[in-house]
Amino acid sequence: MDRYDVAVVGGGLLGCATAHHLARAGSSVVLLEKDQLNRHASGQNAGSLHFQLEYRMVADGTDAAARAARALPLHLDAQRAWAGLAAELAEPVGVAQHGGLMLAETPDELDRLGRKAALERRYGLDVTVRTGAELRALAPYLSDTVLGAAYAPAEGKANPRLVTLAYARSATRAGATIHTGTRLVGLTHAAGGWRLTLDDGRVLAATAVVIAAGVWTAEVAAMADIRLPVIPVALSMTVTAPAPPLLPHLIQHVGRRLSMKQSGDGNVLIGGGWPAKFRTRAGHIDLDAAPDLRYESLAGNADAARVVPAVLRLPVLRCWSGATTLTPDQLPVLGEIPRRPGLFAATGGSAFTLGPTYARLLAETMLSGAPSLPIGEYSPARFGFLNFV
Amino acid sequence: MAVVGAGPAGLAAATVLADHGARVLVVDEQHRPGGQIYRQPPATFTARGAPAGTAIPAGRRLLAAAAEAPLRWWPGTVAWGVFGAGAGLDDFAAAPTAPGAAAPAAPGAATPGVPGAAPPAVPGDATPGVPDAGGAVPRVHGAGPDGRAVDPAEPLAPRRLRLATHGPAGTRLVHPRLLLLTAGAYDLPVPFPGWTLPGVLTAGGVQVFVKAQRLVPGRRFVLAGAHPLVLVVAAQLLAAGAEVAEVALAVRRPALAAALRALPAAAGNAGKLAEGARALAALRRARVPVRFGTMVTAALPGADGTLGAVRLVELAADGTPVPGTGREVEADVLALGYGFVPSTELARQAGCATRYDPAGGGWVIEHDRWQRASLPGVYVAGEITGVAGAEQAAAEGRLAGLGALTELGLLAPAAADRLARPVRRELRRRGRLAGLLAGTFVAPDATLAAVRTDDTVLCRCEEVTVGTVRSALRDHPHLRTANAVKLVTRAGMGMCQGRSCQPALCALVAAETGQDVAAVGSYTARPPVKPIPLAALSDPD
Numbered sequence: 001m002d003r004y005d006v007a008v009v010g011g012g013l014l015g016c017a018t019a020h021h022l023a024r025a026g027s028s029v030v031l032l033e034k035d036q037l038n039r040h041a042s043g044q045n046a047g048s049l050h051f052q053l054e055y056r057m058v059a060d061g062t063d064a065a066a067r068a069a070r071a072l073p074l075h076l077d078a079q080r081a082w083a084g085l086a087a088e089l090a091e092p093v094g095v096a097q098h099g100g101l102m103l104a105e106t107p108d109e110l111d112r113l114g115r116k117a118a119l120e121r122r123y124g125l126d127v128t129v130r131t132g133a134e135l136r137a138l139a140p141y142l143s144d145t146v147l148g149a150a151y152a153p154a155e156g157k158a159n160p161r162l163v164t165l166a167y168a169r170s171a172t173r174a175g176a177t178i179h180t181g182t183r184l185v186g187l188t189h190a191a192g193g194w195r196l197t198l199d200d201g202r203v204l205a206a207t208a209v210v211i212a213a214g215v216w217t218a219e220v221a222a223m224a225d226i227r228l229p230v231i232p233v234a235l236s237m238t239v240t241a242p243a244p245p246l247l248p249h250l251i252q253h254v255g256r257r258l259s260m261k262q263s264g265d266g267n268v269l270i271g272g273g274w275p276a277k278f279r280t281r282a283g284h285i286d287l288d289a290a291p292d293l294r295y296e297s298l299a300g301n302a303d304a305a306r307v308v309p310a311v312l313r314l315p316v317l318r319c320w321s322g323a324t325t326l327t328p329d330q331l332p333v334l335g336e337i338p339r340r341p342g343l344f345a346a347t348g349g350s351a352f353t354l355g356p357t358y359a360r361l362l363a364e365t366m367l368s369g370a371p372s373l374p375i376g377e378y379s380p381a382r383f384g385f386l387n388f389v
Numbered sequence: 390m391a392v393v394g395a396g397p398a399g400l401a402a403a404t405v406l407a408d409h410g411a412r413v414l415v416v417d418e419q420h421r422p423g424g425q426i427y428r429q430p431p432a433t434f435t436a437r438g439a440p441a442g443t444a445i446p447a448g449r450r451l452l453a454a455a456a457e458a459p460l461r462w463w464p465g466t467v468a469w470g471v472f473g474a475g476a477g478l479d480d481f482a483a484a485p486t487a488p489g490a491a492a493p494a495a496p497g498a499a500t501p502g503v504p505g506a507a508p509p510a511v512p513g514d515a516t517p518g519v520p521d522a523g524g525a526v527p528r529v530h531g532a533g534p535d536g537r538a539v540d541p542a543e544p545l546a547p548r549r550l551r552l553a554t555h556g557p558a559g560t561r562l563v564h565p566r567l568l569l570l571t572a573g574a575y576d577l578p579v580p581f582p583g584w585t586l587p588g589v590l591t592a593g594g595v596q597v598f599v600k601a602q603r604l605v606p607g608r609r610f611v612l613a614g615a616h617p618l619v620l621v622v623a624a625q626l627l628a629a630g631a632e633v634a635e636v637a638l639a640v641r642r643p644a645l646a647a648a649l650r651a652l653p654a655a656a657g658n659a660g661k662l663a664e665g666a667r668a669l670a671a672l673r674r675a676r677v678p679v680r681f682g683t684m685v686t687a688a689l690p691g692a693d694g695t696l697g698a699v700r701l702v703e704l705a706a707d708g709t710p711v712p713g714t715g716r717e718v719e720a721d722v723l724a725l726g727y728g729f730v731p732s733t734e735l736a737r738q739a740g741c742a743t744r745y746d747p748a749g750g751g752w753v754i755e756h757d758r759w760q761r762a763s764l765p766g767v768y769v770a771g772e773i774t775g776v777a778g779a780e781q782a783a784a785e786g787r788l789a790g791l792g793a794l795t796e797l798g799l800l801a802p803a804a805a806d807r808l809a810r811p812v813r814r815e816l817r818r819r820g821r822l823a824g825l826l827a828g829t830f831v832a833p834d835a836t837l838a839a840v841r842t843d844d845t846v847l848c849r850c851e852e853v854t855v856g857t858v859r860s861a862l863r864d865h866p867h868l869r870t871a872n873a874v875k876l877v878t879r880a881g882m883g884m885c886q887g888r889s890c891q892p893a894l895c896a897l898v899a900a901e902t903g904q905d906v907a908a909v910g911s912y913t914a915r916p917p918v919k920p921i922p923l924a925a926l927s928d929p930d
């Protein structure tokens with residue numbers, strides 16, 4: 001039986017990045033991926049680097065926003081992490097931080113933007129509300145309906161096609177072993193560590209296990225008889241044909257679901273949380289099937305894009321669906337699982353933007369017990385009451 | 390019933406359906422019915438030339454019958470997506486469409502309360518009203534993420550399908566009771582050095598110029614490939630007054646002769662080969678050199694940067710090039726015909742199960758003996774079930790029409806069975822011919838692949854070369870599927886939505902990773918299956 005210091009379950013951004021940090025620190029690491037690397041959320045997302053609070057965090061009133069804001073220290077960390085990532089991985093990953101605008105089209109929305117920006121500034125985020133001529137000078141491409149925008153200069157984009165694979169390559173260079181087409185099907189605690197059973201019958205041993213399984217997190221945790229309230233959410237995305245540069249910023253909307261940016265390749269990516277629909281099998285959500293696209297979401301998302309009129313004439317090449325995870329309190333699940341020594345989880349929320357940060361903090365916790373930023377607030381321990389054994 | 394495609398399959402089905410009282414909507418992105426083979430010039434063209442397609446009697450009959458039938462016809466309209474009812478509250482509405490209705494409706498307008506609808510039958514159920522259901526329906530296995538075989542998932546379970554279209558009237562959503570997809574096929578793109586030069590076209594593309602626009606797109610033509618269409622198009626060009634410098638077929642003469650000798654086995658249904666043979670005779674009469682066992686290895690630029698000459702080589706019996714036989718032929722157009730790829734995008738996007746069928750042109754849509762796909766309410770006919778020619782497409786269309794009529798309650802099962810009997814006999818005969826053709830006209834895949842160098846462009850939209858794909862596979866040794874390679878290299882992400890690079894990319898990935906090409910899968914099909922402007926996406930009527 002092969003033995004490792006750490007087994008990472010999941011070959012998305014979080015799994016590959018955690019493997020990179022652990023392997024570089026000298027741990028022996030095996031990563032298991034049931035499909036292909038970067039095949040799920042990490043390769044399907046919008047690639048936004050948004051450090052402002054998102055629409056879903058501010059849509060439900062001040063209290064909910066204040067709660068979600070407790071993740072802002074992670075946002076600030078991520079801002080720096082992305083700026084240094086290409087150097088860290090020794091290859092380009094499409095990072096461009098030219099600023100982001102969160103738009104308001106009604107006086108009410110403008111109010112909400114102001115309150116939001118004030119909250120964010122308390123945590124140290126560089127964000128200001130721009131209106132009138134100042135806004136037009138910054139973003140002449142916006143439609144007349146836009147009254148104002150919260151501007152965060154460090155926001156931007158990265159390329160989801162490249163980031164996760166770059167982490168995987170770095171992890172491999174540092175000695176990590178990667179198995180694709182290999183599904184974890186059993187996880188039991190044994191003396192001094194964990195036994196992992198794979199779908200081909202092989203059994204591995206590891207001192208510690210990282211669950212970085214995206215929407216399958218609860219399923220993998222259940223193998224160790226743990227309930228985690230990680231909620232799968234199905235989303236859709238739209239991409240246009242490449243166009244000459246027309247949109248330097250990341251665009252979001254405070255009153256509607258919208259995220260929009262022009263990729264380095266010239267395509268405009270449009271998303272922002274428009275739902276797709278999970279398939280079911282025998283009455284249960286089938287996480288292994290791509291969620292079905294809803295016509296209404298595609299239409300709604302395209303309509304929201306009207307704030308940048310120039311994009312409306314671009315041909316749409318493709319709409320797709322993907323699935324990611326949210327938690328009941330909108331904070332990540334990050335850290336060791338109580339009563340399961342050596343079993344760690346990382347998921348929840350905008351784990352593309354925050355992925356490099358989650359992964360580094362988790363690896364630091366595992367290696368030294370002392371992460372460079374406190375992560376107690378995000379510990380799975382807050383859901384300990386769901387588990388009796 | 391909504392029918393996508395007005396080629397032989399769609400027209401035959403629509404006619405049968407309308408004749409028995411179904412309300413039928415036919416959608417085609419072309420402006421006139423006929424599909425690829427019976428393609429008609431625009432109505433505004435009055436020139437009296439040889440209208441190549443409609444000169445075919447079977448085509449004339451189909452078009453005439455369809456013109457008589459009370460069809461609703463949306464020309465110039467692309468069907469870009471199939472969606473389930475799936476719109477939130479809509480899910481809980483009773484399945485609301487009247488039998489046979491194909492009424493456009495605004496999105497979200499649930500048209501509740503329209504009486505008379507039953508949910509579409511689920512394959513595998515013993516469906517009353519559809520003869521030979523139950524056991525006859527294959528339990529098909531779909532391709533999972535990246536083409537791995539997966540268990541048949543529960544069907545999409547739309548109680549009602551919605552077809553999204555875009556045309557002169559803007560974006561429209563159609564709520565048909567049943568849907569028939571007959572999107573046909575397109576020319577198999579074959580990358581080789583120089584294939585992206587202006588002047589290098591597909592034989593099908595050249596035929597479209599000649600048929601639909603009455604244009605001869607060049608001066609001096611070389612036609613090459615591995616499909617009898619090359620002979621047909623060469624003869625059509627000749628008839629239209631073009632100079633044909635040479636026709637080169639990779640098929641070797643002995644193989645062709647064997648096929649011709651075996652013709653009687655095809656029981657009088659040799660229309661296809663006969664068409665090729667007639668074309669061959671016409672070319673011979675005009676002293677056009679027609680060379681068998683000859684393949685294109687490169688297209689070379691002329692002084693102005695467009696095609697100047699074509700490099701050809703002779704093939705040995707084992708399909709490899711014979712050293713020292715390379716030569717160049719001057720030409721300003723090279724028309725290539727290596728065969729066809731089924732246009733399965735819309736059916737795959739809808740969620741219909743597929744099967745890899747090399748003889749049928751690659752990935753094809755699974756169906757039962759009434760042409761029902763794995764997805765309830767969806768029928769498929771014609772080339773998307775496997776490339777087998779226009780007559781077979783029309784026969785499948787008739788069968789689909791009969792099956793759908795029983796499901797719509799417009800035809801008794803026994804009557805459908807009786808009407809289907811001669812169609813099934815015809816399909817059996819054609820099956821034999823198709824086998825014969827497939828065995829004869831095979832592209833020399835290995836030799837074609839060997840001609841490609843690292844500099845050869847694979848994906849012309851995104852300008853991804855063979856070398857880029859190879860190095861991506863070296864850099865990321867874990868990548869093994871078409872989708873995964875697409876994501877890192879951008880091959881397949883351009884305007885053609887992957888149609889022009891998918892077959893060659895899959896073959897390359899299979900070769901480099903030592904897998905079967907079916908294991909590499911295909912690019913996932915997603916809406917819109919043809920590009921539409923973003924504004925149209927947000928703006929249904």
Ligand SMILES: Cc1cc2nc3c(=O)[nH]c(=O)nc-3n(C[C@H](O)[C@H](O)[C@H](O)COP(=O)(O)OP(=O)(O)OC[C@H]3O[C@@H](n4cnc5c(N)ncnc54)[C@H](O)[C@@H]3O)c2cc1C
Pocket residue numbers: 009010011012013014015032033034035036037038039040041042043044045046047048049050182183184185212213214215216217220235236237259271321322323324325346347348349350351352353354355
């Ligand atoms: C459409 C969409 C748009 C998004 N946009 C953004 C955005 O703009 N910005 C942002 O910050 N976030 C965005 N997100 C969220 C972000 O993509 C995810 O939070 C992030 O990618 C999660 O990474 P991950 O590694 O946890 O999950 P994944 O990338 O899903 O990786 C998990 C992996 O675990 C594997 N796995 C699961 N179970 C097993 C098992 N038993 N054995 C072996 N392997 C297993 C899976 O196959 C999968 O590859 C978006 C998500 C979607 C779907």
Ligand SMILES: Cc1cc2nc3c(=O)[nH]c(=O)nc-3n(C[C@H](O)[C@H](O)[C@H](O)COP(=O)(O)OP(=O)(O)OC[C@H]3O[C@@H](n4cnc5c(N)ncnc54)[C@H](O)[C@@H]3O)c2cc1C
Pocket residue numbers: 393394395396397398399416417418419423424425426427466467468469571572573574575576592593594596618621661664729732735770771772773777778779780782918919
């Ligand atoms: C380029 C080409 C040239 C050919 N030339 C010959 C020949 O000379 N002789 C011969 O015997 N055979 C020829 N064939 C083969 C012959 O055309 C086919 O066997 C026959 O047309 C198949 O019929 P079908 O109904 O399956 O598809 P088609 O005839 O291809 O009809 C499909 C129709 O669907 C429409 N369509 C497809 N997708 C959509 C969509 N998303 N929305 C709206 N409309 C859509 C297309 O516009 C087309 O009109 C040719 C095929 C091709 C592709």
